[in-house]
Amino acid sequence: MTKILLVEDNEMNRDMLSRRLARNGFEIVMAVNGQEGLDLASSESPDLILLDMSLPVLDGWEAARRLKADVGTAKIPVIALTAHAMVQDKEKALAAGCDDFDTKPVELPRLLEKINALLRNGG
Amino acid sequence: MTDDKAKEAASASREAALLRATLEHMSQGVAMYDADHKLVTWNELFRQYLEMPDEFLGTDRTFSDYIRYIGARGEFGEDADVEEALQKRLAMLDRSHSFERVRPDGTVLEVRRDPVPGGGFIAIYTDITERKKAETALREAKEAAESASKVKSSFLANMSHELRTPLNAIIGYSEILLEDATDRGDKASVGDLEKIQAAGKHLLGLINDILDLSKIEAGRMDVYLEHVFLTRLVDEVKTIVEPMVKKNGNRLVVACPPDIGSLHTDLTKLKQSIINLLSNAAKFTKEGTVTLRLSREMRDGAPWVKFEVADSGIGMTEEQMARLFQAFTQADSSTTRNFGGTGLGLTITKHFCAMLGGSIDVKSAPGQGSTFTIALPDHAPKAAAQDDAAEIDHAAAVPAPPAGAINVLVVDDDPAVHDVLAATLGKEGYRISHAKDGLEALAIMRKDPPDIVTLDVMMPKLDGWSVLGVMKSEAQLAHIPVIMLTIVDHRNLGFSLGASEYMTKPIDRNRLIALIEKFAASKRDGTVLVIDDDADVRAMVKSTIESVGMRTAEVANGQAALDWLIAHPQPALVLLDLMMPKMDGFEFLERVRQNPQFVDLPIVVLTAKDLTDNERSFLAERTLLVLSKSAQPISKLGFALAAIAGRNRNMKGAVMADEETQ
Numbered sequence: 141m142t143k144i145l146l147v148e149d150n151e152m153n154r155d156m157l158s159r160r161l162a163r164n165g166f167e168i169v170m171a172v173n174g175q176e177g178l179d180l181a182s183s184e185s186p187d188l189i190l191l192d193m194s195l196p197v198l199d200g201w202e203a204a205r206r207l208k209a210d211v212g213t214a215k216i217p218v219i220a221l222t223a224h225a226m227v228q229d230k231e232k233a234l235a236a237g238c239d240d241f242d243t244k245p246v247e248l249p250r251l252l253e254k255i256n257a258l259l260r261n262g263g
Numbered sequence: 264m265t266d267d268k269a270k271e272a273a274s275a276s277r278e279a280a281l282l283r284a285t286l287e288h289m290s291q292g293v294a295m296y297d298a299d300h301k302l303v304t305w306n307e308l309f310r311q312y313l314e315m316p317d318e319f320l321g322t323d324r325t326f327s328d329y330i331r332y333i334g335a336r337g338e339f340g341e342d343a344d345v346e347e348a349l350q351k352r353l354a355m356l357d358r359s360h361s362f363e364r365v366r367p368d369g370t371v372l373e374v375r376r377d378p379v380p381g382g383g384f385i386a387i388y389t390d391i392t393e394r395k396k397a398e399t400a401l402r403e404a405k406e407a408a409e410s411a412s413k414v415k416s417s418f419l420a421n422m423s424h425e426l427r428t429p430l431n432a433i434i435g436y437s438e439i440l441l442e443d444a445t446d447r448g449d450k451a452s453v454g455d456l457e458k459i460q461a462a463g464k465h466l467l468g469l470i471n472d473i474l475d476l477s478k479i480e481a482g483r484m485d486v487y488l489e490h491v492f493l494t495r496l497v498d499e500v501k502t503i504v505e506p507m508v509k510k511n512g513n514r515l516v517v518a519c520p521p522d523i524g525s526l527h528t529d530l531t532k533l534k535q536s537i538i539n540l541l542s543n544a545a546k547f548t549k550e551g552t553v554t555l556r557l558s559r560e561m562r563d564g565a566p567w568v569k570f571e572v573a574d575s576g577i578g579m580t581e582e583q584m585a586r587l588f589q590a591f592t593q594a595d596s597s598t599t600r601n602f603g604g605t606g607l608g609l610t611i612t613k614h615f616c617a618m619l620g621g622s623i624d625v626k627s628a629p630g631q632g633s634t635f636t637i638a639l640p641d642h643a644p645k646a647a648a649q650d651d652a653a654e655i656d657h658a659a660a661v662p663a664p665p666a667g668a669i670n671v672l673v674v675d676d677d678p679a680v681h682d683v684l685a686a687t688l689g690k691e692g693y694r695i696s697h698a699k700d701g702l703e704a705l706a707i708m709r710k711d712p713p714d715i716v717t718l719d720v721m722m723p724k725l726d727g728w729s730v731l732g733v734m735k736s737e738a739q740l741a742h743i744p745v746i747m748l749t750i751v752d753h754r755n756l757g758f759s760l761g762a763s764e765y766m767t768k769p770i771d772r773n774r775l776i777a778l779i780e781k782f783a784a785s786k787r788d789g790t791v792l793v794i795d796d797d798a799d800v801r802a803m804v805k806s807t808i809e810s811v812g813m814r815t816a817e818v819a820n821g822q823a824a825l826d827w828l829i830a831h832p833q834p835a836l837v838l839l840d841l842m843m844p845k846m847d848g849f850e851f852l853e854r855v856r857q858n859p860q861f862v863d864l865p866i867v868v869l870t871a872k873d874l875t876d877n878e879r880s881f882l883a884e885r886t887l888l889v890l891s892k893s894a895q896p897i898s899k900l901g902f903a904l905a906a907i908a909g910r911n912r913n914m915k916g917a918v919m920a921d922e923e924t925q
Contacts, residue, residue, distance in 0.1 A: 150428070152431070152432045152435070152436075153431065153432075153435070156431075156432070156435040156436060156438075156439060157435075159439060160435075160438070160439060160442075163442065234723050234724065239724065239725075240702065240724060244431060245427070245430075245431040245434055245435065245467070246435070248438070254702075257702065257705065257725075257733075260733060260736070
């Protein structure tokens, strides 16, 4: 089963997204801040990471940079999630090494398309 | 005393009286000092303003005495150096000067001193306390207003975020419940949940409008320019607005020439603007028609695109139209009650159009429907967009490509490459579509498969190699010839991944055109030779291929295929199974390629076999493409095969695709 690491500090967003992804046949691992996200990315070896950008402890941009700098996790595709539909945020996320980008509120079909595109590409 | 003298005295006294009257009626304090700096003339206001003691008036006391006196009284401040203040004043007396002085009681005097001919000077004191107070109040009001506006903008931005968080939960959880209820077949709940969700999304839209407007007003709305493929945009818009239009029993008519081309503009803002107009049209029209029409026109020698949104709805009066684009105003205050909305949509749209270098106009009459027209230049101005990317000047306008023109998809993150290729290939009659990164390229290809792709290697999001890999793994895209354009020469990697051609930058335009012409060779009908031992598979393939207007010939093994090939004209394509009795696919390939007549014969392998590395490289050398029977339904292969057959007649060399998708 494809394993997705969801890094999101907002409990409701985490709950909604994880349930909906699970419905679509993904195994979900969850982290509530950037540091935990990094730790789980190493220990759980997910197939893909959904990374919120405004996170406590270690923000998403920094987490993305570290994920991509680490040989062990660099190959895992990362989709940045942010609440602000701002172009700068998108550019910032891509500059930090994220493979793709989506805005919240999440539109599931659109997100699934991005997830599948990256998984296809990576696999 | 003579009469003359008496007259003179009378006249002098009259003048003195006049002067006195004049001085006393002035609203300023006035004092005149003679060449010895003695006070000779003054008025009452002067005495009052300066609390001048009587012993200084009309006596031998001088200006210096007076300055020392008021200095000692503390007029210049408690610790002021009075001698220094005096010297400063004396040094300035030979020229006109003025300054403001705040007296200990808080009144503010403007002091002006002018030298007079023959020595001495005149000093004029104006009480500007009130004016100063008004100025201060005004400045404070302005600062307060500015800070309030900043506070408002940041409040709105923050508040919008705060409002969105719970709304996300409402929309998200209603979606989850909706999915559950749908699974259970609980129709009553589905209806209610859809209402919650629709209301949530509507509210979210309103909040977004308010946020947009506050960003525009705060000057923080950025423009992001990219190549916008218009037919694709129209398709997306259509999907979004169709349900809205149908709600009032309206019909949506879309008129978009397929060769409308692309714009270099802000996709999000353009899309939002068109959706705004269409949803307005849908809102104010019942059982009528809402039309979206795109057309091209030239303005001052530059290409523009016009987006017309026409409805057969209630229309507007002149007066209503005049108020149309103002924030927080709908054509009629009852409009909000009757039709909903924030009334911000048109204001935002107008701002967006201006940011993109274009305009919006409206034509309407009561009962006659309304037509809104957005006109945008092909290239949005860079100044407004703060786009640093280098751009090539479009000196020569490119003519519109003919209908049915070969479609070349340019995939590059560098706008300059798009512009160069659009100009070069456009002149040759090709239709150009644009993608700025790999993901966009794949999306465009899946929606509207191009005939040829030029592909940059180094791009954000998904690089050229990855795009090539994905293309070769999808039946619908695998056949499209790809010309890699890159500054890095990894020719062999390119070919091994399935690239058809390889060019290094800077682009040699003539060579590129030659390559593209090679791949654009006419799409002729032809025969596909199907080599498979399974009659069911042959039948399925046959019906698929014939459904796209091609003929098939069938044989059951490699030997029969060799015999057929020698006896017939060369087919457009050979579709080859690997595992067959008598002569299998591998042996067939080995033999057929030995015959010089069949060196270039396009062969596509269709197999269910798991391939070893050796087998893969064997096939890579001898076939165009390997398709897995399990990776996609055969019924979906028709157009791809037809396209391969049509287009790869002239291709040299064998290309293999990695089709191992899970």
